Amino acid sequence: MSTVPSEVTPPLIRLRGVSKSYRRGDLVVPVLEEVNLDIETGAFEAFMGPSGSGKSTLLNLISGLDRPTTGVVEVGGQDLARMSDKELSDWRAGHVGFVFQMYNLLPVLTAAENVELPLLLSPLSRSERREHVAAALEVVGLGHRMKHRPPQMSGGEQQRVAIARAIVTDPDLLIADEPTGDLDRQSAEQVLDLFEVLHHELHKTLVLVTHDPHAARRADLVRHLEKGLLQ
Numbered sequence: 001m002s003t004v005p006s007e008v009t010p011p012l013i014r015l016r017g018v019s020k021s022y023r024r025g026d027l028v029v030p031v032l033e034e035v036n037l038d039i040e041t042g043a044f045e046a047f048m049g050p051s052g053s054g055k056s057t058l059l060n061l062i063s064g065l066d067r068p069t070t071g072v073v074e075v076g077g078q079d080l081a082r083m084s085d086k087e088l089s090d091w092r093a094g095h096v097g098f099v100f101q102m103y104n105l106l107p108v109l110t111a112a113e114n115v116e117l118p119l120l121l122s123p124l125s126r127s128e129r130r131e132h133v134a135a136a137l138e139v140v141g142l143g144h145r146m147k148h149r150p151p152q153m154s155g156g157e158q159q160r161v162a163i164a165r166a167i168v169t170d171p172d173l174l175i176a177d178e179p180t181g182d183l184d185r186q187s188a189e190q191v192l193d194l195f196e197v198l199h200h201e202l203h204k205t206l207v208l209v210t211h212d213p214h215a216a217r218r219a220d221l222v223r224h225l226e227k228g229l230l231q
């Protein structure tokens, strides 16, 4: 009889022998080499490393935005290579929220309209969408700024709107690429406090790439990339 407990949960993200190279004209440029990595459900992990070491490339693979050149990436127990582009984008829409350094908000839309964007393709009614948007903006402490547009908000507030947009679909996994890179220390700390709430209270799995040691310190595990190799 097997002694392996049947209820063992597989890691949310599992990479085996993952390499990624880009083509530049006739040149093939290797970026990631033979990366093996497990990220458990509920983890809070940070990736650090010099510029060009492959951190964003790795995030793109983890979040199913890109596919490896060789190796296996499993997300939520599914082999990404076996998923069609449509299956993959459906998986991302339901499971992954993204936060970027430059917030990527649409300046002509209000905070609420920006947060609503990921819900527009969902089957939710207008009033249900409004409820979800209000709840997400409450979580980030901006319930009172629903009608403000990004140019009327500070960088820290804009990043919190971006976080509300990332969580409005209630994803399991939050991917953040340099989320504090453009913020002053106080705003950065507010964003990091918010990540801790999302992790500890809402049980999100969080993976962030950062050059900021203050940000990395908040994670449960810090991993280092050097020239495409996971240390």
Ligand SMILES: Nc1ncnc2c1ncn2[C@@H]1O[C@H](COP(=O)(O)OP(=O)(O)OP(=O)(O)O)[C@@H](O)[C@H]1O
Binding pocket: 022, 023, 024, 029, 031, 049, 050, 051, 052, 053, 054, 055, 056, 057, 058
């Ligand atoms: N689409 C692409 N086509 C060609 N080369 C690329 C592409 N994306 C990334 N690269 C190259 O891959 C290498 C790693 O890039 P990546 O953005 O993953 O690094 P990074 O560690 O996130 O860097 P940074 O800290 O500066 O954001 C770089 O040399 C970059 O120029």
